[in-house]
Amino acid sequence: MEMHTTTIQEDKGDGIFHKAMNSESKPVWIPGPVIIGAGPSGLAVAACLKERGVPFLMLEKESCVGSLWRLKTYNRLQLHLPKETCKLPHMPFPPEIPAYPTKKQFISYLEAYAKHFAIEPMFRQEVQSAIYDARMGFWRVQANESEFLCRWFIVATGENAEPVLPDIEGISDFKGSLIHTSRYKDGADFEGQKVLVVGCGNSGMEISLDLCNNDAQVSLAVRDKLHILPREILGRSTFCISTWLLKLVPSKIS
Numbered sequence: 001m002e003m004h005t006t007t008i009q010e011d012k013g014d015g016i017f018h019k020a021m022n023s024e025s026k027p028v029w030i031p032g033p034v035i036i037g038a039g040p041s042g043l044a045v046a047a048c049l050k051e052r053g054v055p056f057l058m059l060e061k062e063s064c065v066g067s068l069w070r071l072k073t074y075n076r077l078q079l080h081l082p083k084e085t086c087k088l089p090h091m092p093f094p095p096e097i098p099a100y101p102t103k104k105q106f107i108s109y110l111e112a113y114a115k116h117f118a119i120e121p122m123f124r125q126e127v128q129s130a131i132y133d134a135r136m137g138f139w140r141v142q143a144n145e146s147e148f149l150c151r152w153f154i155v156a157t158g159e160n161a162e163p164v165l166p167d168i169e170g171i172s173d174f175k176g177s178l179i180h181t182s183r184y185k186d187g188a189d190f191e192g193q194k195v196l197v198v199g200c201g202n203s204g205m206e207i208s209l210d211l212c213n214n215d216a217q218v219s220l221a222v223r224d225k226l227h228i229l230p231r232e233i234l235g236r237s238t239f240c241i242s243t244w245l246l247k248l249v250p251s252k253i254s
């Protein structure tokens with residue numbers, strides 16, 4: 001098979017991949033990995049590649065970095081894990097950021113990180129397909145109207161990118177409003193209303209608290225036994241204590 005491609009040797013941060021893509025409809029050969037997703041994982045990979053001088057192309061379907069954090073999270077979101085355990089490679093959080101960063105602080109950190117490493121994702125590029133051509137030994141990545149060819153393809157689309165609504169019998173007959181946590185923003189929108197929160201993970205617990213703080217009448221559906229731990233024990237992060245314990249004792253005991 002004869003294939004006409006555009007080959008770009010190196011993107012030095014001047015967006016040369018972007019220009020090549022816009023100039024013609026031929027597949028564009030990327031002499032390094034294609035990364036989908038400009039969230040924390042994609043940015044971390046990109047920074048490590050930049051450190052080693054490896055060219056790459058990053059495709060992002062939204063028009064900003066950290067889009068899940070920006071668009072799909074509630075206002076009061078704040079990490080429960082200390083900032084040292086949530087930092088990305090080669091750049092710590094600034095000292096003025098508190099031990100448990102807020103949503104706004106985390107988003108600012110992601111933006112500063114992308115800027116620091118001169119990571120320039122191609123925005124509004126949704127990947128429709130990625131097919132590995134075993135004969136040629138490369139991936140064919142289709143995004144909007146463009147096709148990219150690369151030897152390495154990195155999926156960093158987020159652990160919570162797709163909302164999952166359980167199939168609850170009779171739910172279609174429910175006359176009230178029904179939302180997934182990814183669309184919940186603020187308890188103030190529910191003042192004085194009766195709300196049932198289904199699920200008792202971090203989202204369910206925090207949203208219940210936010211609703212209570214805003215004078216909603218809240219019920220929380222919990223389907224199984226669960227462990228509730230404080231964020232800190234004796235001034236130490238519970239997460240750090242647990243990871244430390246996991247290293248010392250078998251997981252059944254810790």
Ligand SMILES: NC(=O)C1=CN([C@@H]2O[C@H](COP(=O)(O)OP(=O)(O)OC[C@H]3O[C@@H](n4cnc5c(N)ncnc54)[C@H](OP(=O)(O)O)[C@@H]3O)[C@@H](O)[C@H]2O)C=CC1
Pocket residue numbers: 077078079080081160166181198199200201202203204206221222223224
């Ligand atoms: N402040 C923060 O840093 C926050 C962090 N997060 C993180 O985001 C990720 C996702 O968190 P979250 O959105 O809470 O999701 P999780 O998967 O952690 O929790 C979902 C909960 O919903 C329960 N559940 C699922 N289906 C049903 C059902 N049909 N009936 C009753 N209960 C049900 C699950 O129960 P079961 O266990 O039985 O399956 C589970 O307890 C986690 O990694 C979390 O740590 C989220 C929010 C805030």
Ligand SMILES: O=C(O)C(=O)Cc1c[nH]c2ccccc12
Pocket residue numbers: 078079080081160202
């Ligand atoms: O700080 C916490 O409690 C966390 O759960 C951190 C975390 C792990 N995976 C996530 C996905 C979305 C938001 C926060 C987290």
